[in-house]
Amino acid sequence: MLSLWRLATTGVSRVNPEFIRQCSTVARKKQVVFYEGEVQQLLKNLTGCNIQKVFRARKEGKETKKSVYQFVTQEELEQLQKEYLKKAEMKLQMPPVMEERVSVATVLEEDPLLTGFDNSKIVFTDITYGVEDRERLIVVRDIDGTLRTATWEEHDRMNQIYYPREECKHYVPAMFEPDNLKALMMPEKYVYILDRNCGQFEPDHPLYIRTAEIVYNHINEHKHFYALESTRHFGPMVFYLCWNRQIDDLLVHFIMSKSLENAARTVKVYQIIANDKSFELSENSSECITNFARSPAARQKNKILAALKKAQ
Template structure:
């Protein structure tokens, strides 16, 4: 996913539409528009700044494997049975390093269980504890109800894909299993509904395409691109497929004389 060539091709497929990038969003408070009188040079500077801001908004969320709370994250530091259930105290104690300047995910967080075990916190516990000490704007301590399966399906049925994914990026870390569950279910719903254009020109389009690629589910997307006469995007999609699946049969075929140009690459690969 972080390969420069893969990122370049995903960005190319995503496309750039400044009107959609800066389209009106739902906000709790409506602010009055602001007007400025500027010179032509100042206008060009503002336009260049808008383009830079648009490219920043198109930066794709990182793609990571979800953490596993059952792995060796719970590293036991000590096991002191002499203090187990000390004086009938069944509380669990949490010790947090709150020293300034330490990256969020590098802080030492340990738990003393009521059984006397002192251990490192697992990822799920760490996320909860850090929310208490270092709350993040927009992130709730408990998972919002909108991410429960039933409520999620209601939003997806309304094609609120970008809204769901934006909130998921705020609420979850990229390797949180819930983030993986929500994003993959959203991408699957897009695939089933064929509403690929809803996410086009957004930062999630490339992530969705990458998901389809690694799971061998690009046929419908490729057909959609061809139906929209976006041949360059279709070629980029096939090139990405060959990068991610270098040993597939079409790679060997395309190295032959039958694939003499990019458009024949599609025909040779999938038809």
């Protein structure tokens, strides 16, 4: 588990180029496109860095630290500001966007003589310290004598037993049920839901992907894009909308917010992801947006052009 989340906390430059190359030879998967340098930089710029929002007080059931005031020189102030910017960048590192994982269970041995030896499965787990959770060797001896590698669900459960993470429950919390999520869907709860989603599941877990997509779709439907700005979840949301060719309302949001540059960046991300050559990019943000709006790629041409005209 830890190995994937490390991608979200160490920066793009630490991603192994060989990993990208190997993935690219297989198929154009989400994780390959997501970690392309240009896409990462565009998503980072789109996210923004509102220091007040990044370091806002949050209700997490922990005691809030008291503010400390002190006199500093201009040089010391600039150094403190640099340190806070670095901390903000760490907080804004985006969770990985990945394809849904597939079963990895492999039969290693079939021994009929062990059939009925026990009425429960026997799980063997390598608990060597320092081994990445996803790389930990876990095998299962079934009741019928079959020895196989663990399924993803068994793998997650064993890792949580031997190396528990505080934010991860050993069961799926009820809040992740679609009906329960609907009751939580409001701008002030989006980040909370997505943070809990990151803590509970791996980024390629089916429930992680389902939960994230439910939130992104609700935000897009109700035009609540501002709720994720300057959070680590804004980039993955933009990526999702571009991947599913649903960026029209997001473009209107940026245009009406007087941020034509961000609208143009979104168009660039869309073209990279969709590999859509039906329109030309331009260094001029307004022209770039107009080219997109007048192409077959746009679903709400008139709405985008009307917003652009009103903003100019």
